[in-house]
Amino acid sequence: MLEQIVDAVEHRTPEGIAAAVSRLIRAGALGAGDRLPTVRDVAAGLGVSPATVSNAWQALSGVGLIVSRGRAGSYVLQASTRWMPPHFGELAGSHVLSRLDLSTGTPDPELLPDLTAALTRLPTRADTASYLSSPVLPELELHLRASWPYPVSALTIVDGALDAISRSLETLVRFGDRVVVENPTFPPFLDLLDHLGAERVPVDLDAEGLRPDLLATALRSNPVAIILQPRAHNPTGVSMTSERMRELARVLRAHEHLGDPVVIEDDHSGEISSAAAHSLGSWIPQRVLHIRSYAKSHGPDLRIAALGGPEALLDRIVARRLLGPGWTSRMLQTILYELLTASSSVNAVHDARRIYQARQRLFSEALVARGFVHAPSDGINTWIPVGDEKAAVLTLAASGIRAAAGSSFAARPGSGQFLRVTAGRVTGDFESVAGSLAAAAEAG
Secondary structure, three states: OHHHHHHHOOOOOHHHHHHHHHHHHHHOOOOOOOEOOOHHHHHHHHOOOHHHHHHHHHHHHHOOOEEEOHHHOEEEOOOOOOOOOHHHHOOHHHHOOOOEEOOOOOOOHHHOOOOHHHHOOOOOOOOOOOOOOOOOOHHHHHHHHHHOOOOOOEEEEEOOHHHHHHHHHHHHOOOOOEEEEEEOOOHHHHHHHHHHOOEEEEEEEEOOEEOHHHHHHHHOOOOOEEEEOOOOOOOOOOOOOHHHHHHHHHHHHHOOOOOOOEEEEEEOOHHHOOOOOOOHHHOOHHHEEEEEEOHHHHOHHHOOEEEEEOHHHHHHHHHHHHOOOOOOOHHHHHHHHHHHHOHHHHHHHHHHHHHHHHHHHHHHHHHHHOOOOOOOOOOOOEEEEOOOHHHHHHHHHHOOEEOEEHHHHOOOOOOOOEEEEOHHHOOOOHHHHHHHHHHHHHOO
């Protein structure tokens, strides 16, 4: 094993050594449970100081690839995410402890509204008059329709944005069908398409979102669906303008002779997004399924989202859910309604939106001061180009910071070297974090 590691090292720096061992682990050349050679043996084999190898081992430990057991040595960690879908599982390393975890893509828990008042509104028994009652609380539906970005013909409640995406795709997609996805995109979308046997058609983004010229090209492949994120795009933080939405609608109408793909819009950040809510439903409502999630704004563990669209499609989704979970708990719907209407929680979400926007601005300014070309992102995530992705992750880990590797979000291999950074979790010391990112971007 020592010879294998020595041969794999291209650069005899802590970052280079860690990157080489990382490649061996991910390729399966070093298996879970394997004991690594001692720091002194590796140092002697490479002709470097033990401190150099020790720093590499610390970086690998920081990203959860190896574990030190004191005098018993260091070992390759057993993967703990076998139950996760592949693309989703690539993000699971974010649970390794670090000084500052910017890899999670989750909101700051301190900025979520207090549930106390909403919980007092719950019924004392989890009862329902009939299994065939309307799946949506009438008062919640009225409130949602009033805030929807366009007049929608039908609306239902589901168990989070991914549940809405999954049920929409299962209704529309058959094995071998093509689906347009943004590049980069949210990794679970790729897992869902792989599960359905669908072929992804990646379309690149620019500073305003999905590129209309590349969408026009993709439509020639006759896709049955298009998945896009209209604002606070994960991972890039891009939000689409009304003008861009209008351009995309024009492209879709111009290619109707090739097919009529359904657009699935995932507005996952909803009320903490600083951009206005736009939807292609304003131009082509008969072909749009629009999702608004409340995980980022009101709490990931609420697992609740609204799905609106054409009645014919929504009826199929609601009917299928009746043969599974039936409906989303009306107790959860009551909590959501109270959170959306009570002044205390409305103010809390408004403050969270303002704070995230300020954090993104301060983070961007700190990056620009370090020589980066960067504009403030929307929502909680931002997208950072780096020279060598693996080296950047390991360099950040050595400084106690975690970020998500951009390759996990690539809908097309070879889409560049990036990190997704959850800037909304940076609460202070923006200059120091930006400095660590600058060093990571140059690593390797």
